[in-house]
Amino acid sequence: MNGSLKIQIIDAVRTILVLLLLVTAVAGLALFLTLLISPLLLRVPDHFLHLSKALVLRDYGHLLLYLILPWPQSPLTLAGIPMTDNAVAHFSDVRHLIIMTLWMTIVALIGAGLALRYEKRTWQLWKLSGPLKSLLALLIIVGLLAIADFDDFFIRFHYLAxxxxxxxxxxxxNPIINLFPDTFFATLFGIWWLFTILFLTLIQWCINRYLRRLIRKL
Incomplete structure (x- = not known):
């Protein structure tokens, strides 16, 4: 392997790693923002378990905090909504996934920040612009395909996760499922997807803006 090919491979691997860090950081950040605004999307059915809307929303808030707070939590119990042991176990599994995502997001944010700083310092930031644009196009296509057949996508995700x-x-x-119709999860996915696209687009815009300013100085 000659030196030129070796350098190209190293550059390609480095670009891929930086993009992976960016996507992981941005997707994780988008997930937590989506979860935080999810109470605004919750629609409580009329006469739901004969509970007041305030109590149902309080139960949902408690569930949300249980899922996203990283420190140890007591087994999930809700004030008004009954749940079976299987449902409690499922929410515990969901919590493990979300907390793992939280730590991955933090590590990726730090890694992506350091990587972008290094690329800028070594005048290699321009190498990210093209691949990032291609990645955005791919994410848009995949997201549209998932939304087009969300039910199948949602079921396959659960089998994998x-x-x-x-x-x-x-x-x-487990009447709590009546709070979460397919449209609720589809809307959450759409918001998460839009946040992810928006953040990556903003990063690309910042990179391109920096490069244009750099060219004007030359």
């Missing part, structure tokens, strides 16, 4: 079938809720045994 969870090793059990605790995620299959009965509305009779």
């Amino acid at each position: 969870f090793s059990n079938m605790n995620w299959v809720f009965s509305a009779t045994d």
Whole structure:
């Protein structure tokens, strides 16, 4: 392997690693922003378990905090909404995934920041512009395909993410599922996807703006 080819391979691997860090950081940040605004999207059915809307929203807030707070939590219990042991176990599994995503996001944010700083210092930032544009196009296509057949995408995701079938809720045994129709999750996915695209687009705009200013100085 000659020196030129070796340098090209190293540059390609470095670019891929930086893009992976960016995507992980941005997707994780988008996820937590989406979760934080999710109470605004919750629609409580009329006469839901004969509970007040305030109590249902308080239960959802408690569930949300249980899922995203990183320190140890007591087993999930809600004030008004009953749940089976399988449902509690599923929310525990979801919590593990979200907390793992939280730490990955923090590490990726730090790594991406250091990587972008290094690329800028070594005058290599321009190498990210083209691949980042291609990555954005790919994410747009994949997101549109997922939204077009969201039910199938959602089910496949659960089969991949969870090793059990605790995620299959009965509305009779676990009425909380009535708070989360397919449209609720589809909307959350759409918002997360738009946040991810928006953040990556903003990063690309900042890179291109820096490069244009750099060219004008030369």
